[in-house]
Amino acid sequence: MFRHASRFLIRAAAGDGRSHGRTSAIAVARAFSSDVPAAPSQDTAFIEAWKKVAPNIEPPKTPLEFMKPRPPTPSAIPPSSPSTSSLPYQSEISSKEVDMVIIPATTGQMGVLPGHVATIAELKPGLLSVHEGTEVTKYFVSSGFAFIHANSFADIVAIEAVPIDRIDPSLVQKGLTDFTQKLSSATTDLEKAEAQIGVDVHSALNAALSG
Incomplete structure (x- = not known):
């Protein structure tokens, strides 16, 4: 039945x-x-x-x-924006009140402030910055999506997100060199695609560390 x-x-x-x-x-x-x-x-x-x-x-x-209840859309712009950042295996940020989140969208860096228009943005490898007063916490995200709701909630779902201070610059440089060499010596489309992904990710890592 x-x-x-x-x-x-x-x-x-x-x-x-x-x-x-x-x-x-x-x-x-x-x-x-x-x-x-x-x-x-x-x-x-x-x-x-x-x-x-x-x-x-x-x-x-x-x-x-x-579904966890959430407050309705406020009539006025709230002073802060509750944000949640989730990975497939853990939650990095859980409903934290922040002043601004800057996300690496595929269309460019996007600053999310309280009262932001409801948006869905695809993420690319890059730097995610969480601003809370004078404190700024930075993460490197590999990919994912950001869901900005009309009630100023921001849900960021990433495949990987690593605090920027846990990344070893020397390993990033080594990885960038290795993948650049693989790209120049690749003979098949698959090898070229894999090497190009490695170059793109390590280039984004390098830019995040230098920024």
């Missing part, structure tokens, strides 16, 4: 649409993280559809119930 649950639920939702005179496909709008209410809520449309096909079984929890 559970293997066909999604089909049954779609039929139930479609039936509701027909009963209200709607013949077009039904699209269920999901809330953005900045639109989540103050308390966890249930996906009422899913719960109602579930009860129609399995009234004796408790409905499973939906992603909406696990």
